[in-house]
Amino acid sequence: MKKIMFYCQYLSGMGHLVRSSEIVQNLAKYFQVYFIVGGPQIQGFELPTQVEVIRLPAIWLEEGKFTVGDSPFTVEEVKEARKKILITECDRIKPDCLITEFFPFGRHKLLFELIPLVEYLKATSPKTKIVSSLRDVIGKESAPEEEKTICDLMNRYFDLLLFHADSRFQTFSDSFARHKEIKAEIVHTGFVTQLPKITFTPFDELWNEAGLDTVKIVASIGGGRIGHEVLETLIRSSAILSQSLPHVIKIFTGSFMPAEKVAHLRKLASDRDNIQIETYTPKLLEYMQTADISISLGGYNTTMNILSTGVRAIVIPIGHEQVDKEQLHRTQKLENLGLIDSIHPQDLSPLNLSEKIVNCLYKNTLNNSEMFDLQGAENTANFLKSFLNSQTAVLSLV
Template sequence: MKKLMFYCQHILGMGHLVRSMEIVRGLTKDFHICFINGGEVIPEFQVPSGVEVVNLPAIKTDPEFKELQVVDHAFTLTEVQEIRKNLLLSILDKFQPDILMIELFPFGRRRFSFELIPMLEKVQASQSSTKVVCSLRDIVVTKQNQARHEEKVCKLINQYFDLLLVHSDPKFVSLEETFSRIQDFNCQVYYTGYVVQKTSENPVFSDEDKEIIESEQPLILVSVGGGRFGHELLDCVVKTAPLLEKIIPHNIQVFTGPFIPDEKFQELQTLKENSNNLRIRRYTPYFLNYMQKADLSISMSGYNTTLNILTTGVRAMILPFTGNNDQEQTIRSQKLNVLGITKTIYPQDLQPDIFAWRIISYLEKQINKIKFDFNGVENTAKFLKDFVYKEKIA
């Protein structure tokens, strides 16, 4: 089998990790895979069998993306950067991949150039047959100086990359909407369709999961991705739960995300003590099963959660993340709102009496269901197989 080395760096949420691992799951039949995780480890996160995972000393960021931070404070950021750079070069030497796949860079993660550029330079200098591929989501972050940003991206793509795979359906979102210079790329560019998660064929639910998922009682599912942001939504839901308990029969299951600070998690647990209709947990590997069960999903509008909403057809209310003036989730939520697929939550909605009314009224509405191309995993596998064996995609 051909060998594929996949680099993924999640620094705030967990969406990049979830999407990347779902892609990897679809490649295990055709490639021997070494998966490089540069972000914080999630103990319960499920990895496909046969995938070799290397967890680099983890780096994260603050919610405003202002600075990189180490997770293990036994080392300084400078020390961790040097360790990671050398470790990546060593893995590249030993593994000798046929494909080096890098998630997001150079459209984002350029602060990780300290380790990525040396690795890319090593691939070039070795004159090996390794193909370098960029794995990219549908909407990329725009910058204050967009022209300068796009010039840098074009230079890096043309210098180091052989293929760009955009995990989107251009009928819904084309890359050109947030990046104008695709025609300046020298490498091949293909849309794969959206990368979607699938439920486990034989899930082994914990008693806690089983009690909710197999219950006859209607469910409202609340989530905020990794848990480093979205706390204002969690606060509002917890304060709204007592109002809803008097009016509708639904249980409310909240997943705060594995990265929520301990003190915030405890604060939420204390707030919900008098609510019999509310449960709060950090994480479940069976989130998609909960969404299939739910009558309503309340969440942020990140890539993976949005795709879960679209594939399950659940009624959904979504709050865009706007930290660091990031427009990705706003663009996605506005498009879905216009199509009548989801309902956008605005900051002024986050008051318990208003929010309770919005939930109750939305539970009564019909929603539109539109099919996009959800074959991103299968198409990615096909593109990569064609590319590595034929050097050109059919």
């Protein structure tokens, strides 16, 4: 079996890890896979068992600066150790392919370890293919010099770009203005989605014996570093909804929400026994399959869950106030297609949210399985099987 090293670094949330895990799980059907994970451990999140997981000393961003948490080592010491581990693992594994998630379109703060890694592979194993794995919307509007850097890095080191979107929704040329300058092969894989499965968890266990006439609302905000205001507003809107709409709310704060903010939410909900607050659940897809409404941010994985389950959804695209418009862009396109409702963060209030929830209930659930290709992880594995064996692409090119 050919060997693939898959590098994943999540710096603030956990979306990159969720998407990468789904891809890696499918790659393991055909390859010997080494999954390099560079962020902090997430309690309750299970990494694919069919692969060898290589955990780098964890590093992540807080307020725009690297941190290593309560590690006894400094940031610089951890950076140096990570760089050495990556080279050592290359020598041990001798990969046929290296996949870097989101790099070089982002992760430029990690050039200290990624450039030595790809340089080493080019020097010692020139036949090793280097591949970039990229979500549908890059997000940040890059400055011209940064776009040039991206093109230079792609053209110098990379053989292939896997763009994880359905071309009917978003093409790579929509996402990157200088797409024509990139020489590597570019493939639209379809969306990387956790596809719904038969629910084995008893309904009562998920929703605490909520009656058939009780509206079931699931709320999630990804990793939890942003989006606290969405959950706070939802809790406050519950008092308004309760006047005419029996409901139960399941809130998942995300593993990275600061403890003081979680405590604040629990205090707000302390007098409402219809609201349950948890940190993380591996059963989010099951909750979305059985909920009447999902309330969330507009990150890639959550919106893919909305598409795959067809749940009625209200999306609040947080995070575009400065330069990152990823969530806003994706949310607007989905709403224009009639697949979700949304509230602009500036318009978020308990009254507006409660009204949106009531109106959303009158909409039918959707079946999006034929509208978009949601088999992106499987398609990625199938394409790489062909690409690495014969260099012949079998998916559509830009």
